[in-house]
Amino acid sequence: MLRLDVVAMPLALARIASILAHRQFNVLTMDVAAPVDGLRRITIEVDTADELGLERLVKCLNRAPDVVKVVRFSDDTSHHRRGAFVAVAFPEGRLAEVVAIARAFSAEVVEAGRTRCTVFAAAEPAQVDALVDALSGFTIRELMMAAPLRMPRFLRKGHTAVDRAHTWRRS
Template sequence: MLRIDVVAMPLAITRVTSIMAQRQFDVVTMDVAAPVDGLRRITVEVDTADEIRLDRLVKFLNRSPDVVKVAHLADEQSHTRREVFATITFPEGRLADAVAIAQAFSAEIVDADRTRCTVFAAAEPARVDALVKALSGFTVRDLVMTSPLRIPRVPRKGHQW
C-alpha cells in the first residue's frame, strides 16, 4: 500500500496513475482524498509482492513534479479499516436476526422497517468481509464498500519496526 501526496492541480492524479500504468502495475484499490492545503492524498494498493519492483515504482513516482511525498505503508506498521453499507431484505419478523448479526460484528443498523434494513460497519477488511458473508443469508439489495483506508501506527517509545 502506498500513500502518495500530490499537488492539487488538474491532471496530477492522471499523471500519477499513468506512471503506474506504464510500469504495468495492477491497481487493486485507489482512494483520493479532497484537497487540503494544496495537496491531495492518494492511497493506492497495487498487486505485487515484489519489493524491488515496488521500490522502483516509488522512485519513479518521486521523480514526478506532481508528487510531493510517497510513503510505503507496510501491514505491520499501519492501521487498516474498510467501511461498508449493506441494505438487506428479509421476510417479515426476521429483523431480530439481522440485528443479532450486526451486533455480533459491532455494526450499526442505520435504517430499518419490517422487511428491510441498512447495516453500516467500519472495521478491519477481513471483519467487513465476514460481515458481508454473514448477511448473505438474507437478500442483499445494495452493497457499498470503501477501498481499505490505511494510516501509519504511532511508534511506541523504544519500539522499532
C-alpha cells in the same frame, strides 16, 4: 498500500494513473481526497507481491513533478480499516436476526424497515468480509465498500512505527 501527497493541479491524477498503467500495476483501490492547502492526498492499494517492482514504482512516483511525498504502509506497521454499507432484504419479521448479526460484528443498523435494512461497519477488512458472509443468508441488495484507510501505528517508547513504515521523501 501507498499514500501520496500530490500538488493539487489539473492532470496530476492522470499523470499518477499513467505511471501505474505504464508499470502495469493492478490497482485494487484508489482514493483521492479533496485538496487541502494546495495538496491532494491519494491512497493507492496495488496488487503485487513483487517487492522490487513496488520499490521501482515508489522511485518512479517520487520523480513525478506533482508528487511531494510517498509513504508506503505495510500490514505490520499500520492500522488498516475498511468501511462498508450493506443493504439487506429479508422476510418480514426477521429484522432481529439481522440486528443480532450486525451487533456480533460491532456493526450498526443505520436504516431499518419491515423487509430491508442497511448495515454499516468500519473494521479490519477480514471482519468486514466475515460480516458480509454472515449476512449472505439473506438477500444482499447492495454492497458498497470504501477504499481502505491506513494510519501508522504508534508504539511504546523506543519503538517507532514511522521508522518501519518505509517513508520516502523527495530531497
